[in-house]
Amino acid sequence: MPDEFGAAWSLHRGDALDVYVEWPSPSMIVSDGAYGVGGFPGDPRTPEDLAAWYAPHIEHWSKYALPATTLWFWNTEIGWANVHPLLVSGGWEYVQTITWDKGINHIAGNVNGDTIRRFPVATEVCVFYRRRLEFETPRGVMPAKRWLRYEWQRAGLPLCRANEACGVANAATRKYLTQDWLWYFPPPEMMKRLVSYANRHGDPQGVPYYCLDGNTPVTSSEWSRLRHAWTHAHGLTNVWVAPPLHGNERLKGNGVRSAPRVHRPGPNAAVHLNQKPLEFMRRVVTAATSPGDVVWEPFGGLCSASVAAISAGRRAYAAEIVDRFAVMAAERLAFADETQVATSWP
């Protein structure tokens, strides 16, 4: 359904590498690509080959990301470990790991002579990254925490005057200019006060203070664009317990609610072995984007992240290289767009 931001979704039936250049910059990238287990055509057989597989994609993500873009990287633990150094060198900063605990039933029938001599694996991970935020100064590149204090001190102002600047008794110095772990990123309205105070009361020799472009002090809206959205979901931790997808939501060969016109062989076989629970995708989308934001899903499969994004009023840009999956994903996306209602959690 088109809205004031344009079309709600776009699906490329082909290689994501061919379309990154055409997609609008993302607020969020959900990556659920190769696992290094030979799981789909083109998935390397071993996790050691994953860095080479992801390299061209990470290059594009890093190039087109905004300062506030987040990345949610699904994989096995060892698969992620192989790709992590590449992400870091592409400017992605680790935030946290979410562990999907699929439960003991996932183990049944999943054993061989090697895996029987270790603790059974019942997990996958989704690793959350953001862009590393750094500021150039004559004293070198600084993270936000150091830069805020550096600029204040460059203005020749005592740290405690940040409280006067922000109109509070004592919290501003402690929260925004501290160098310890209790530091907070100043919200835009507080940053506006700090910037205006430093430029009005600071040493006139050093103006302007708090510039991103070397000429003009940062505005509150520029400042707010440096940090991703975050909507807290009470009671949710970084361990998500749910069995592998089953029930109504799992697309089967004999048709599903959301794509009734597609013919599929094998009435009870899952269409795609890697289909992710919509509820998981809904959690990441609603936590770290706002309505109207752009979500990229370069390795679409059945495009679960895009379905969740559309249902939550975001705009989805997906690609799927296997045409059989892309056809089904397109129907699923169209259905999500028509109804704008997320499939309920079983």
Ligand SMILES: C[S@@+](CC[C@H](N)C(=O)[O-])C[C@H]1O[C@@H](n2cnc3c(N)ncnc32)[C@H](O)[C@@H]1O
């Ligand atoms: C792990 S599955 C994604 C499953 C998806 N999250 C879902 O819930 O349905 C990865 C998918 O990426 C597709 N793929 C792999 N390389 C791709 C590429 N370069 N461009 C687009 N799709 C690709 C594969 O065909 C496969 O369907």
